[in-house]
Amino acid sequence: MKNIVAFGEMMMRLSPPENLRFFQANSFEVSYSGAEFNTLASLQRWGLSTQFVTKLPDNDFGDKAISEISRYQVGSKHIIKGGNRLGVYFLEKGSAIRHSKVIYDRAESAVAKIKEGEIAWEEVLAEAGWFHWSGITPGISAEAARECLLACKTARRLGLKISCDLNYRSTLWKWGKQPHEILPEMLAMTNVILADLATLNKMLGKKNIDPDYRKTDTLKEYYDEILDACPDLEFLATTLRYSESASHQKIGGIMYASGQLVTSEVKEILPVVDRLGTGDAFMAGILYGLNKQMDFQEVLDFAVATSAYKHTMSGDINVASLEEIQAIMKGDLSALIKR
DSSP: OOEEEEEOOOEEEEEOGGGOOGGGOSOOEEEEEOHHHHHHHHHHHTTOOEEEEOEEOSSHHHHHHHHHHHHTTOBOTTOEEOSSOOEEEEEEOOBTTBOOEEEEEOTTOTGGGOOTTSSOHHHHHTTEEEEEEESSHHHHOHHHHHHHHHHHHHHHHTTOEEEEEOOOOTTOOOSSOOHHHHHHHHHTTOSEEEOOHHHHHHHTTOOOOOOOTTOGGGTHHHHHHHHHHOTTOOEEEEEEEEEEETTEEEEEEEEEETTEEEEOOOEEESSOSOOTTHHHHHHHHHHHHHHTTOOHHHHHHHHHHHHHHHTTSSSSSOOOOHHHHHHHHTTOOOOOOOO
C-alpha cells in the first residue's frame, strides 16, 4: 500500500481545564496536534499507510511530539530535527453563548525556519501515492510556503494525487505576502480541495462571493469558475456548519465531483465536547472514501459522520473507529452502552 504523505507543523496545545477562561486558569492541559497530522492520524487508524513530514526542535518537546506521532502509528521516518522551538497554541474552550478563543505562539518555530534542501522530497514521495497539505502551512513563513510549493511540484511530477484542506488563519500571513499571491500556484496542481467557495475565491484572488448552498441550481456557475483556476481539480468538498451555540452544532456537507453536486444530511451535535479538529476529521473522511473508491454520496456521508462524531471527543485528534462512524452513517444516534 502506498503512503499518504502530509507536510505541516506539529504544535503543543495548552488549554485550561473544565472550560475555565484564560484569566481563571492556574494550570493547563497539554496535548499535541497539527492540522495535517490530525488527518493522517485518522487515516492510519482506519488502516491506511501514512507518513508525516515536519521539522521539530531537538529538545524534550520535539521528542514528546515524535512520541505522540508514534502513539497514533503515523510514520515519522522523514521528520527532521533542528530549529529553536515547537509552536504552541492556547485554547480557551467556549460553552453555550461563549465562543472559543485561540492564541498562537508559533513565531520562529522549527517549521517556520525550515531550510531549503533539508527535506529530500524526491525520496520522501518515492513510495507515496498521495500528498496532503493545508492552507495553514504556507501562512507560517516564506520558508514554509516555499517548501510546501516544492512538495506539490514534486508530487505532481511523480504522478501523485494532491489534496488540500484550505484552512485560513487570519492571524497568520504576517511575513509579507497574502494568500492570493502564494496559493493559486499550489491550488492549480491540487486534485482534491476541502474549502467553502468564499474562502477559495479569496485565496485565488477572485471576487468576493456569498453563495447560498441551499440553492444547488445556482452553485454550478461558481464551481465552473473554480475549475478554470484549478484545472487539476477533481473533487471540491465543503463542510456546512450551522452553529446554534458553542455547545450546539449542526454539520452537513456538499461536494462537487465530475460535474455532479452531492449533498448530505445534517447531523446535530448537542452538547459539543470539543470543536477543534472537526475540519481535519472531515478531510480524513474525504480522503479515506476516495482511497477506498466509495461512490460520491458515500464519500461525503462518511466525511460528515466523521466530523460530527469528532465533536464528541476532547482534543484535536479524531479517534473514532470505522465501526463507530459507519453506525452514525446508518443513523444510530442512540449512544447506548456497548457491553
